[in-house]
Amino acid sequence: MIHLSIPARQALAKLTLPVLVAASFGLMLLGKADAVLADRARIAFADAMAPIYAVLAAPLGNLRAGIANTAGLWDLRATNAHLRTQNEELRRWQSVALALDAENRRLKAELHWIPDPAPTYVTARVVADAGGVYAKAVLLSVGPHHGIKRGEIALDARGLVGRVTEVGARSARVLLITDLNSRIPVVLEGSGAHAIMVGTNGPWPRLLYWPEGSPPREGEHVVTGAETGTFPANLPVGTVHYTSAHVAEVEPAALLDRLEIVRIFDYGLNGIVPPEAAKPLPDWHG
Amino acid sequence: MARRLDLAARHAFPASITILLMLLTEAPFGIVDQTSLLPAVALASVWFWSLYRPAAMSPPVVFAIGLLLDLLDWLPIGTGVLALLIVHGIALRSRRTLGRHGFALVWLAFAVVAAGAATLEWAATAVLTWRLVPPGAMLFQAVLSAALYPALAILFARAHRSIANPERA
Numbered sequence: 022m023i024h025l026s027i028p029a030r031q032a033l034a035k036l037t038l039p040v041l042v043a044a045s046f047g048l049m050l051l052g053k054a055d056a057v058l059a060d061r062a063r064i065a066f067a068d069a070m071a072p073i074y075a076v077l078a079a080p081l082g083n084l085r086a087g088i089a090n091t092a093g094l095w096d097l098r099a100t101n102a103h104l105r106t107q108n109e110e111l112r113r114w115q116s117v118a119l120a121l122d123a124e125n126r127r128l129k130a131e132l133h134w135i136p137d138p139a140p141t142y143v144t145a146r147v148v149a150d151a152g153g154v155y156a157k158a159v160l161l162s163v164g165p166h167h168g169i170k171r172g173e174i175a176l177d178a179r180g181l182v183g184r185v186t187e188v189g190a191r192s193a194r195v196l197l198i199t200d201l202n203s204r205i206p207v208v209l210e211g212s213g214a215h216a217i218m219v220g221t222n223g224p225w226p227r228l229l230y231w232p233e234g235s236p237p238r239e240g241e242h243v244v245t246g247a248e249t250g251t252f253p254a255n256l257p258v259g260t261v262h263y264t265s266a267h268v269a270e271v272e273p274a275a276l277l278d279r280l281e282i283v284r285i286f287d288y289g290l291n292g293i294v295p296p297e298a299a300k301p302l303p304d305w306h307g
Numbered sequence: 308m309a310r311r312l313d314l315a316a317r318h319a320f321p322a323s324i325t326i327l328l329m330l331l332t333e334a335p336f337g338i339v340d341q342t343s344l345l346p347a348v349a350l351a352s353v354w355f356w357s358l359y360r361p362a363a364m365s366p367p368v369v370f371a372i373g374l375l376l377d378l379l380d381w382l383p384i385g386t387g388v389l390a391l392l393i394v395h396g397i398a399l400r401s402r403r404t405l406g407r408h409g410f411a412l413v414w415l416a417f418a419v420v421a422a423g424a425a426t427l428e429w430a431a432t433a434v435l436t437w438r439l440v441p442p443g444a445m446l447f448q449a450v451l452s453a454a455l456y457p458a459l460a461i462l463f464a465r466a467h468r469s470i471a472n473p474e475r476a
Contacts, residue, residue, distance in 0.1 A: 037366040038399075042392050045373070048385030053435055059384045066378045070330070078335045085337050149333045150342045153380035154444045155432050201440065222441050278339055 064189040067151065067160055071192035074148035075162035082281065137253070140286045143167055145193065147280040157200040157222055158186070159280055161193045169193050172251070172290070175283045180257040180274030181205075181245060182283050193285070197277055198258070199226055206246040207258055207271075209237050215246055218258065218271055224278070228261065228269040237261040237269045253288045320471035321356035321363040324463075325372055328352065333379055340447065342380070346387070346428070347452040349376045350421050351459045353391050357398035358405060358413065359467055369395045382428065383435035390424040390431075414456055421452035 025033070052059045093100065129136075143163065151160035159182075163169060175182040175195045183203070187194040198205060203220035209231065216231040228237050237243075241261040247254035259273040325348075332344040349372060356364035373388030380387065397420055405413050429445035469475070 038392065038396055041366045041370045042389065042396075044370070045385045045388035045392060048374075048388060049383060049431070049435060050385075052384030062384075063378050063381060070333070074334055081335055081337070148335055151381060153342055153382055154346060154428075154448055155440045156381055158381070201438065222444065279337065 060187060064187045064192065064194070067149075067187075067192045067194065068189040071148055071160060071162040071189075074160070075146060078146055078148050078162075138289065140253075140288045142284045142286045143169055144282060144284050145169075146282055148192075151194045152197070152200070155201070155222070157197040157203075157220065157277075158183070159195050159197065159283075161195060161283065161285075163191060163193055165190060167193070168287075169285050170287070174252060174256070174286045174288060176256065176286060177275045177280060177283050179276065180259060182275045182277065182280065184251075185285060195283065195285075198273060198275075199224060199277060205258070206249050206252065207243050208246040208254070209235070209261070210242040210244055211238055212241075215248065216243075218243070225262065225270040225272055228271060231269075239263055243271050250290055253290065314473055317471050317473045317475075318363050320466060321352070321360055321463075322368045322372070324466065325349065325352040325356070326375060328459075329372070329375060329379060343444070343448050343451050344455070345380050346376060346425070346448055347421075347455045348459070349373075349387070349391060350394060350424055350452050351417070351456045352463070353394050354398055354417050354420065354456075355460055355463045357395045358402055359463075360471070361399055361402070363471070364395065366392065366395065383432055386428050386431040386435065390427045393427065394420055394424050410457075410460070414453070414460070417456050418449075418453035421456075422449040425449040425452070 145161040145163045145167075147159045148162040149160040150158070152158040169185060169188050171185055171188055173185045175185065181198055183195045183197040183200070185193050186196045196203060198218065198220060199222065200220045201222045203218075203226065205218045205226075207216050207218045207228070208214070209216060212235040214231050214235040214237075216228050216237065218226050219229050220226045228243075231237060239261060243258040243261060245252040245254060245256040245258055257274045259271040259275075262270050262272045264270055328348045329345055332341065332348055338344075353364065353369055353372060357369070369391050370388055373391040374384075376382070376387035376391065377384050401416065405416060425445045425448045428448075429440065429442060433440050
């Protein structure tokens with residue numbers, strides 16, 4: 022321990038704050054100059070925290086389910102009646118789907134269709150929000166030797182969630198389709214027109230650049246387009262919805278604000294995968 | 308020996324509770340817009356302890372908390388550090404004035420400081436990523452910080468008088 026006189030110590034104490042403020046500017050420059058370092062630090066940190074959050078996720082999930090159950094008891098009767106009618110309807114659709122599936126298979130067999138390779142996938146639990154205030158992303162807890170790579174595609178039970186942007190030893194970060202940096206080639210299912218879905222950090226991403234003469238229609242289904250080689254074709258994305266200001270938005274099919282479990286698919290695509298840390302924010306616009 | 312340990316624990320309480328609360332805000336509670344809690348907690352905690360226990364919330368501690376904020380919040384590295392250091396500096400300067408006044412004025416001052424810090428973080432993020440990020444998140448963060456402060460202040464004030472009080476060691 023170095024012994025300093027009291028005035029010297031006071032002077033030193035007064036200097037700490039300005040020096041540290043200068044250091045924070047230095048950090049900003051460093052982070053800008055070497056974004057890989059910053060991202061490595063973040064993902065190393067996420068790796069350390071992911072198992073802890075994963076352990077917490079189960080009891081917290083139970084607690085939430087318990088609360089939802091108790092709330093559900095109130096309108097049990099109404100829910101039951103609603104589910105019965107819905108079930109009837111879904112049964113009708115199931116028979117339609119089975120008939121179409123059989124027909125589809127028969128037609129493909131007649132055409133000597135080359136089937137798409139079945140993608141492999143890993144299922145992972147969403148343990149934390151990894152977006153912060155100015156980005157939309159989630160952190161997944163994955164086991165060691167998970168085999169997840171950057172650029173792979175995340176889906177929940179309903180539709181497209183996003184893409185993997187960072188991979189650690191025990192965690193992976195998925196940038197959501199709603200993030201400001203997200204640009205996804207999509208196809209409007211009704212007209213077959215191509216468009217780009219642009220994230221805004223809001224809950225509903227926007228549609229841009231559709232061909233003249235085939236504007237998206239309200240309620241039209243939106244699926245992924247395969248043109249950039251980053252996505253396979255026909256993954257469900259959502260439905261078109263116009264705002265009151267007549268801006269075409271997509272209501273995502275995936276429950277992006279209540280993600281619990283996602284599947285990470287490896288379609289073997291390596292179209293446009295962003296080089297590691299070419300930009301300060303991990304982004305993937307084409 | 309036990310007394311020295313006790314003193315050290317009491318001295319480390321403000322930093323530890325801040326870091327613990329920050330890590331807790333990231334736990335999977337499933338609250339909508341939960342991410343805005345993290346900067347709000349960090350700001351409120353640094354403000355409170357810099358005002359009432361600056362010895363335990365020294366600039367290096369604030370620096371470390373800021374770094375944690377940047378890493379957890381995926382902000383450009385350095386922006387959270389800068390914002391928290393400035394909040395700390397303002398708290399130190401206004402200690403004597405604010406100390407004479409009641410809780411309401413401290414809260415009001417915090418609301419202004421938190422709004423300034425949110426604006427600074429937003430501007431620094433926009434400059435460092437060279438993108439105009441929507442200001443909605445910044446406004447929400449400022450309002451949430453101000454709204455959350457009384458609850459945290461009650462908790463901290465209790466700890467300040469009891470388990471974090473070095474005079475009781």
